[in-house]
Amino acid sequence: MTGKRTLPVTDLSLVVLIGTTGSGKSTFARRHFKPTEVISSDFCRGLVSDDENDQGASGDAFDVLHYIAGKRLAAGRLTVIDATSVQQESRRQLVRLAREHDVLPIAIVLDVPEQVCIERNASRPDRAHLPRHVVQRQQRELRRSLRQLEREGFRKVHILRGTEEVEAAEVVLERRYNDKRELTGPFDIIGDIHGCSSELETLLGKLGYVDGAHPEGRTAVFVGDLVDRGPDSPGVLRRVMGMVAAGSALCVPGNHENKLGRWLKGKQVQHTHGLAETIEQLEKEDEQDPAFREQVREFIDGLVSHYVLDGGRLVVCHAGLPEKYHGRTSGRVRSHALYGDTTGETDEFGLPVRYPWAEDYRGRAAVVYGHTPVPSTSWINNTICLDTGAVFGGRMTALRWPEREIVDVPAERVWYEPAKPLASEAPGGHDGRPLDLADVTGRRVVETAHHGRVAVREENAAAALEVMSRFAVDPRLLMYLPPTMSPCATSQLDGYLEHPHEAFAAYRADGVGQVLCEEKHMGSRAVALVCRDAQTAGERFGVTGGVTGALHTRTGRPFFDDPAVTEQVLERLRASVTAAGLWDELGTDWLLLDAELMPWSLKASGLLRKQYAAVGAASGAVFPGVLAALESAAARGTDVAGLLERQRGRSADAASFTEAYRRYCWTTEGLDGVRLAPFQILAAQGRSLAALPHDGQLALIDRLVANDPTGLLQETRRLLVDTRDEESVAAGTRWWLELTEAGGEGMVVKPLQALVRTEDGNRLVQPGIKCRGREYLRIIYGPEYTRPDQLVRLRSRALGHKRSLALREYALGLEALDRLAAGEPLWRVHEAVFALLALESEPVDPRL
């Protein structure tokens, strides 16, 4: 009994220390594990009763202990239980807990002589009075337990006898077999083969493999079901086993390998579903290579149910795996990996009905699997099934990772008649499948690439849910919402609340030299998704009924109540995209555009009537009487001069206000009089265009406008300004003054390079700062806001929250576009879009 003894412990497991009181469990735990990994029953007793030795609190204490352990295991953390655990019942609960979380239960027994325990207890003041028989009873229970631990379900049992062995023990963490996160590929993941050796060789060739090895060092990953049904299962096995042995491939088992393995071990299995063919082929193989059968048995025996690869970004298994099973080790994990989740029923063809687990999948890791033959592959919620039924005359499919590129070859013939036609209601079918509420509600945090984690509060999500559900366009067409934009800092110049100086200064301070001033159209914000045709809309966005896109507002509501009018607008847009040649130039069949739709009165007529025109009407009705009365009073000699003067000013302000809103109103008939001013192409197939410099953007858009004979599209005037050049800044200011004096709303100043971070790279620069005209702001701040007494008070407006909101929403918008470009599943795009809508309901001064 000398020297170090190593105790292997799987890095994700539930370690149960077993030993009587005083056997040194806590000391042992302290020495070998992190303090946070150890949960002691004494500590939990203290938590619930303020007394670590209060045996009466044990029930509640163990509830707490199990709860904490459960939380740790669910989070994938090694957990050590420091309790006596000498009773079978207490261990049974822990084994069950480990199984619930699909981790291995491991027992470490500290079998220390009774006398030592008693002496140790005696030296501790809080245990000095512990009766001797307690330790003796625990010793008896421990003795009884020792032999049955493995039977109880502990997958590893380490028994340390005597204090010396306890002292000498060394815990060594072992990685799980399925944890191959360090392998980053690149990979070629190959779907179900089923003995189609010839197709496999063709596919490997197409993927660039030469005799089982890739010259660029790529790794093949087989999702299982190598055997059965097809013409040459031994040939497939030989190839795959060779590649795995040579290190150029990984392989997970399919249910067919599992069954073959059992047969090879001499177990009784039914020779159905193509096993008979494999057995026949193997028997022939025996004649040439008698050792082969044994090699196959060993190979199958050594297969690991699933692999976690590429830093955790990729999970490969045979039949799919929910996130909570990734990297876990238990019977049911293996069972799910091999067979998938079945409902227990069989369908009319006698095949098990499968639970569509992929529909519920929300994990970050991509899950690549096979098992269920589908007519064609498609990503659903970041999962993809690669079984395209080669043996049934379909195709054999591979996925290049991380490229996410599909490579496939057709079957040479139908090798085996399918029991039922290749079903399309497999998880890949996307007809009308809605998003899940859990994707969007409650307090949420959305990870963004450009601005870290963006939080959404519950009440804001609730409001967004109502609008999204009741008023928004189909989420499959709602790929983006425009973020809010901050105005420039408040100007201190006489008579101005906003002035271009502040906008230029802000960008100068952020290290941005070149900015593009864009005319701000005064209408309603509109986002247009325009597809080349209804077929594209169907294939790319999954919508039916001849819809070719969407035209929606800032909150995702359709712009026009009548879908036919929307289609008319899309038709005109489409025609100009076609005429401008942008489909081919951008390599896309659809475009997502950010735009302003005019006139303002088109969408805002309710608000105009109830609020803006109403104020105009009331002021128009009241002032003639007021002025006449004051003039009469003045004529009588009453001293009302000051009051009269002021009322004349107010009357003039009210008239200016009415003029201001009238500029943005005109009557329309159908689309006659309607104008659409696009100012950014947000995305095209496979790419976000949010980082395309604004001069390039407007150049593309100018071509759209030039190619629109209908007069719908309107250009956006612009001026390039260098914030570091005084001349240029002055020119920018003059331009703004001319624009606004002629009735323009104002301008938006944008960094020319569009997507810009501060020089230190710490944060995003505002994507745009609006600078609104003096007259226009009457609509916002009221008719009389230019009066000095009002202006003084209005200047104390707080912009901080608005700016922060603008950046968070910008980041969410970018995130939605990135996810769309990457072809991520709908719920991922929707998550960002929904969060953006929710943020729009945050409290912020609405006048900003």
Place this chain on the structure above:
Amino acid sequence: MFLTITTTGSGGMPATDLGFLLHKHPEKAQVFSTSYGDAHVFYPVASEQRCTAALLLEVDPVALVRRGKAKGRGGAPDSALGQYVNDRPYAASSLLAVALRTVFASALRGVCDARPERAAQPLPLRIEIPAVPARGGAALVRRLFEPLGWTVEAEPVALDEQFPAWGESRYVRLALEGEMRLSAALRHLYVLLPVLDDAKHYWVSPDEVDKLLRMGDGWLPAHPEQRLITSRYLARRWSLTRQAMERLELARLAEADDSEAEEIDNAVDEEVDTEEKPLPLAVQRREAILAELRDAGANRVLDLGCGQGQLVGALLKDVRFTEVLGVDVSSRALGEAARRLRLDRMGERQSSRVRLVQGSLTYTDARLKGYDAAVLSEVVEHLDLPRLPALEYAVFGSARPATVLVTTPNVEYNVRWETLPAGHVRHADHRFEWTREEFRSWAEQVAGRHGYGVRFVPVGPDDPEVGPPTQMAVFTMTAGSTTTAKEVTPA
């Protein structure tokens, strides 16, 4: 905002006595400070024959906004609405009533030491207010003032003469003429201006009832519109304030779109049911639903689109329904439901049977799985047709209760509603209304796709020609498909 009071004089009774009655000297212009700005009183005309007092309240809109800011970011209940662009400085709203009380306090009480006999007697009065916000229009203005003895000139103000299509504003140019005691005239204005106003100005104080009783003394009890006056003056204030607080987030989303909160916040009906009296259709519908649920032997029931909880309440009255989950997308409707059901005061045993949660049928929802029955009563028609497949999947594909009841209006019956103009839907938010054939066809396809059988039950009088006002589909899961979408955990 502006108001003039004119009286005429006759031998021995000079019109300028108005100055004594109002306690304001006709030769002076005076300023009084009120909570919302300065009130000026001056006399454009002051002769023995004719005397006009003018009250001009210079509302300070910035101060008006900032008053509400103290409660934190966002401020006053309607902070999301454009309060800087506000008609308050111009229109004679409830603020003017406040100013009347501040400036003419004695005159309102009818106290005049200098001319007590004139204060006690009717005078020939003409009161002009150029812009009175009047919810209910000129007609209501007449109904309110004429019974009090006024001759009413009420002329609607156009919204914008450049856009005649926009029609009339909610303002009325008002002139009242009559022989009236001045204090009575002022009291009429004090009470009726806020009643006419669209109640955008929230004040709630416990002595509001006392004030109304005092100001209405002698005229309000006999007024034919007494109920309307009282309820508008008092009752709406609390609920308006609460409503405004509850929908802040929604209001902001509406504003982001340049639209009004009412446009999207329409899930709670403010008005009471206007359907026929003897046995309202809503009651018949509930009874039909309850009968079907009992027949189906359902214990655990989903009320999908529970609204203000009328059906939930009915279900709770029957103990066979052991668990009721009310789901609605409108948090305001759920709040209203909780108040109506008095959930906070319900006993534990009772309240353990019911839960109200926000949810949306355009998303699948794991919480909805495993129930015996689901009711979608007057729900589908509130969804745009293109979103219906999402609802179909969420209910029949994902939640999969054994029984599903769907009720929806039968559009054919609309011709039988006398009050419903031809071609109109029954509720402004109905996105569509189906004929019996359309409903049947949809329901049968849904049933076929998801393993349900379906039959149809008329609700309300079944008209031989156009059918019943409400149509109900009863979906029953066919044997064998019961577990299709239930989760099975391998042992």
